[in-house]
Amino acid sequence: MSHAVKIVMVEDDLGHAKLIEKNIRRANISNEIAHFADGGAAMDYLFSEEVRLNGPMLILLDLNLPDMSGTDILIRVKADERLRRAPVVILTTTDDKQEIQRCYDLGCNVYITKPVDYESFAGAIRQLGLFLSVMQAPDIE
Amino acid sequence: MISALRPTLLAFSQFVRTPTLGRRVAGLLALAIALLLVLNLAVFVLIQRTADFNDTVEEAQQTRFVAREVLTRLVDAETGQRGYMLTGRLEYLSIHTEAIQRLPDLFEELTGLTVGDPDLGPRVEHLRALSDERQILMERTISLARTGRFDEAVALVRSGRGKVLMDAMRVEIAAIDEIQTTRLQFQTRQSEWAGNVTVIANAFGGAVILVLAGASAWLIRRYIYEVQGARDALDRLNAGLENQVRVRTFELTRANEEIQRFAYIVSHDLRAPLVNVMGYTAELEQAGRIIDKQMTAVETKAPKLVEQDALTAVREDVPEAIGFIRASTEKMDRLINAILKLSREGRRNLVPEPLDMTAMVRNIADSVRHQTHAAGAEIVVEPLPGLESDRLSVEQVLGNLIDNAVKYLDASRPGRIVVTGEETAGGWIVYRIADNGRGISDRDHERIFELFRRSGRQDRPGEGLGLAFVRNSVRRLGGDITLESELGKGSTFILKFPTRLILPAAGDYA
Incomplete structure (x- = not known):
């Protein structure tokens, strides 16, 4: 994974955010991680001019946000000319079939359920980190 | 014959005794028909009487004619006698x-016409006597x-006896004539009166029949209007009822959906922490392990620095606390998953x-065979009536109940689980899962169906x-589950399902 790829994490639970970050780091992924605790801030950032300058990025998205649903962000991102090529990984507690289906229909690239069992959670994040290390993210124009 | 008629008669008497519109109409029509019959009878009697009257008139004319003929013949006889006496020819x-x-012929006819007549008979006899003498x-x-x-x-003629006799006969004939005329007049009047009366x-009668028919028609018309009105009212009521049912169903469905949504959200929001x-x-x-490692290193290099309490805390208290936290969290996770499963089952589409x-x-029984075999128990499945319902739900319900029966057998006796079923009145099918296991005490009969509650x-x-899952599913399938059980004897779970599961039309919720 090239250093230019930035990870945008939208996660309202600070504990989860920290655990995710820790485990990504444990997988030796050193990309920059921008964390947003609510949907509004994340949207402001994603649709700001700054993003244009930052090149390729990957979005880690939680669905249960305090101010909006993660799917709303997904819809906006996938409808945007510039952002729609950015890979979106849904990382959430919801394992509801309809929700999963809906997210893939809306264009999410990966859907991961946070397991309560910490070992598998940590494992999953590390796997994700490994996955991120080999995947290619397209440049944001 | 009588016995065959009895129900009809009973029905008829019932009909007559009940004051209904139908009875009134039937009564009016019966009256009209009776009146018509009476009128027919009267006309018939009149015709009969007119015929009789005609006969009488004919008889009277005949009597008068014959009586006059008698006189004419006698006059002819007199003419012949006198001619002979004058001419000798x-x-x-x-x-x-x-x-x-x-x-003689004429008299015979006359007698025949007047025989038994108290007025004419003697006069005819008198006439005959006078004629004979003449x-x-x-x-x-x-x-x-x-x-x-x-x-x-000539002297005999001159005696005038013959004229006397002839005059007497004329008087009699005139009298007969008179009697007949009087009689005819009387009868004519009577006949006219009878005709008028008729x-x-x-x-x-015709007018009354018209009135009765009119009244019947009016009653029937009113009846039809009433029936029509009642039907309209019923239609309106039905429409209102359907509407009400639709509204209630909609409200219930919405409330149910809200509960499902609530369970779903709660379970997810509980999961995040x-x-x-x-x-x-x-x-x-992990931090504890690092500290433990550090402590071990310190212990070997500078044992005096290590406090016994710190060692106990790191090696015993912390792992113990973590163990409890982990066990509780795992349990919490299982409970949340349980709620999630219930809420998902409630949202699943039934087919x-x-x-x-x-x-x-039998399939379910086979799937737990190794458990029953190990416990030395048997499951008896009697032929069961079929059902039209959602396969997965019914399978899960019965699977759960049979699992429970196997799980809670009494080790002190060979287990025996019997599944029976029967169709009952009103479109219901009842299945019974009876075991001879531990049984459930009375106070827990309701409690065991609640979420997270157990007994014994x-x-x-x-x-x-x-x-809890079983009851939830059974109710969703339109059925009910009850329990008969005695502690230490065994339990029977009674499932009641509608023969056919009818789902509300999807359009009702729009």
Whole structure:
């Protein structure tokens, strides 16, 4: 994974955010991680001019946000000319079939359920980190 | 015959005794028909009487005619007698004889016409007597004249006896005439009166029939209007009811959906903190291990620095605390998953299909065979009536109940689980799952169906979820579940399902 790829994490639970970050780091992924605790801030950032300058990025998205649903962000991102090529990984507690289906229909690239069992959670994040290390993210124009 | 008629008669008497519109209409029509019959009878009687009257008139005319004929013949006989006496020519005598010969026939006819008549009979007899005497008188004059004793014959004529007799006869005939005329007049009047009465009665009867028919028609019309009105009211009521049902169903469905949504949200929002608890517990554990390692290193290099309490804390207290946190969190996770499963089951779409219940329950019994075998128990599945319902739900319900029955057998006796079923009135099918296991105490009969509640010795794994799930599913399938059980004897779970699961039309919720 090239250093230019930035990870945008939208996660309202600070504990989860920290655990995710820790485990990504444990997988030796050193990309920059921008964390947003609510949907509004994340949207402001994603649709700001700054993003244009930052090149390729990957979005880690939680669905249960305090101010909006993660799917709303997904819809906006996938409808945007510039952002729609950015890979979106849904990382959430919801394992509801309809929700999963809906997210893939809306264009999410990966859907991961946070397991309560910490070992598998940590494992999953590390796997994700490994996955991120080999995947290619397209440049944001 | 009588016995066959009895129900009809009973129904009829019931009909007559009940004051209904139908009875009134039938009564009016029966009255009209009866009236019509009476009128017919009257007309018939009148015709009969008119015919009789015609006969009487004919008889009277005939009587008058014959009586006059008698006089005419006698006058003819007299003419012949006188001619003979004057001329002595025999052709006059033949005129006389011819006239006399007709008389007996005429009298016979007259008697026939008047026989038994108190007024005419005696007069006819008198007439006959007078005629006989007149004939005898004429025969004597003729025989006197024949023997040449003309003087004697003339004297006999001159005596005037013959004229007296003839006058008397004329009087009788006139009297007969008079009687007949009077009678005819009387009868004509009577006949006219009867005719008038009949005409009036007919007119009146016709009018009454018209009125009755009109009343019947009016009653029927009113009845039809009433029926129509009642049907309209019923239609309106039905429409209102359907609307009400739709509104209620909609409200219920919405409330149900809200509960489902609530359970779903709660379970997910409860899960998020658990991820943290578990995650940071693991982090703590890892940190503890690092500290432990550090402590071990310090212990070997500078044992004096190490406090015994610190060692105990790191090696015993911290792992113990973490162990409890982890166990509780895992339990919490199982409970949340249980709620999640219930809420998901409630949202699953039901697909009714015909189910071979005997085969299904035998399959379930086979799937727990190794457990029953190990426990030395048996499951008896009797032939079960079929059902039209959602396969997965019914399978899960029966699977849960049979699992429970196997799980809570009494080790002190060989287990026996019997599944039976029967169709009952009102479109229901009842299945019974009876075991001879531990049984459930009375106070827990309702409690065991609640979420996370269990009964009896807690020596079997479980979350107290199965029966809550079962009841939830059974109710969703439009059925009900009840329990008959005695502690230490065994339990019977009674499932009641509608023969056919009918789902509300999807459009009702729009």
